[in-house]
Amino acid sequence: MGDLPRILASVVAIAVLVVGFRLGLRAVDVESLPWPEGVTDERPSGAFRTVSVPAEPWFLLIGSSGIFHAFDPDQLSAPVRKQSRPGGYPWDVAYALAWNLRHTLPEDRRPVRILWGVNLASFVDRSAEGTFPCDGYARTSRPDGALDAVIEPCAPTRRALPRSVRWARRGLGLDPWYGRRRTTQDLVGAWLGTAVLGSARPPDPERYDRLGEANLRAAIERMRGWERLGVFEGQVSPAARRATQAVVDLAREAHVPLTFVRMPEHGRSRREYAPGVQEAFVAFLETHGEVVDLFDAIPNTGFLDQAHPNEEGREVASARLDALLRGWLER
Numbered sequence: 001m002g003d004l005p006r007i008l009a010s011v012v013a014i015a016v017l018v019v020g021f022r023l024g025l026r027a028v029d030v031e032s033l034p035w036p037e038g039v040t041d042e043r044p045s046g047a048f049r050t051v052s053v054p055a056e057p058w059f060l061l062i063g064s065s066g067i068f069h070a071f072d073p074d075q076l077s078a079p080v081r082k083q084s085r086p087g088g089y090p091w092d093v094a095y096a097l098a099w100n101l102r103h104t105l106p107e108d109r110r111p112v113r114i115l116w117g118v119n120l121a122s123f124v125d126r127s128a129e130g131t132f133p134c135d136g137y138a139r140t141s142r143p144d145g146a147l148d149a150v151i152e153p154c155a156p157t158r159r160a161l162p163r164s165v166r167w168a169r170r171g172l173g174l175d176p177w178y179g180r181r182r183t184t185q186d187l188v189g190a191w192l193g194t195a196v197l198g199s200a201r202p203p204d205p206e207r208y209d210r211l212g213e214a215n216l217r218a219a220i221e222r223m224r225g226w227e228r229l230g231v232f233e234g235q236v237s238p239a240a241r242r243a244t245q246a247v248v249d250l251a252r253e254a255h256v257p258l259t260f261v262r263m264p265e266h267g268r269s270r271r272e273y274a275p276g277v278q279e280a281f282v283a284f285l286e287t288h289g290e291v292v293d294l295f296d297a298i299p300n301t302g303f304l305d306q307a308h309p310n311e312e313g314r315e316v317a318s319a320r321l322d323a324l325l326r327g328w329l330e331r
Contacts, residue, residue, distance in 0.1 A: 069310075235277075
C-alpha cells in the first residue's frame with residue numbers, strides 16, 4: 001500500500017506533462033512563424049534544412065530519392081535545388097512544394113521551371129508495403145491546410161496503423177490528423193531533436209546521398225518488392241491522382257511551368273511491366289503537362305539497382321537534363 005501514493009503521483013505527473021505538452025503545441029499558430037526564405041531540403045537521410053535559392057535563374061527538382069542519384073549539379077548549366085522523398089509519395093511532394101511556393105519564396109525568387117521526377121512505383125497504392133504516408137515523411141512535412149481536403153492521404157491508412165501506435169500518438173497529440181496540421185505537431189520531432197541533441201551538421205544541399213554499390217541479389221529483392229506491391233501491373237491510385245492535380249495546380253498558381261521527368265529504370269525492371277501499363281502511365285502524365293522521357297536513357301551498366309543510377313548513369317542523365325535546361329533558359 002505504501003507504493004500506491006507514489007504510483008498515483010507518477011501517473012498524475014505524467015498526465016499533467018502530456019496535457020501541458022498538447023496545449024503548448026496548440027497555442028502556436030504555424031502560419032505566423034517566420035520561416036527562412038528558401039527551399040525545404042528533406043533528403044533521404046531525414047535531415048531538415050532550408051536551402052537558400054540563387055539570385056540567378058534556377059530550377060527546382062522534386063521527386064523521390066532517384067532525383068539525388070540521377071543528376072549531378074556540377075554538370076548542369078544552371079543551378080538546381082532538390083526536394084526528395086524516399087517514399088516518393090506524390091502528396092509529400094505536394095505539401096513540400098506548397099509550403100515553399102506559398103510561404104517562403106516571393107515571386108521574383110521562384111524557379112524558372114519545376115521538374116518532377118516520376119516513376120510508376122511512386123504512384124501506385126503502396127499501403128501493402130507496410131509504410132504509409134502518415135507514418136513517415138508526410139507527417140513531418142511543412143503543414144499546409146489548403147491541401148487537406150484535396151489529397152486526404154491519411155484517411156485510408158490511419159486505421160491500418162498498429163493500435164498501440166495510434167494510442168501513443170493520440171495520447172501525446174502527435175497523431176498526424178490532417179485536419180489539425182495548422183498546429184506544430186508535425187514539426188515537433190525535428191524541434192525536440194534539435195533541442196535535445198543540438199544542431200547537427202546539415203548535409204551539403206548540392207550533393208546526393210550515395211547508395212552503397214548494390215549487388216544483383218539486392219536489386220532483385222527490390223524488384224520483388226515492387227512486384228508484391230503490384231507496380232508492374234499497377235495503375236495510378238486515386239490518392240496519387242488527386243495529389244498530382246494538386247501539384248499541377250500549385251505550380252500554375254505560382255506561375256511556374258512544371259515538367260514531368262520519367263525517371264530511368266534498368267532494363268531488368270523495364271521488361272517486367274505488363275503490356276500497356278507504362279503507356280497508360282505516360283498518357284496519365286500527358287493529361288497534366290509536358291513529359292520528358294528518360295525511362296530507357298541509361299545503359300544497364302549505369303545503375304546501382306533497378307532505379308538508382310551510379311556514377312556512369314549520372315553522367316548520361318545529367319547530360320540529357322543539361323541540354324533541356326539550356327533550351328529552357330534560351331526561351
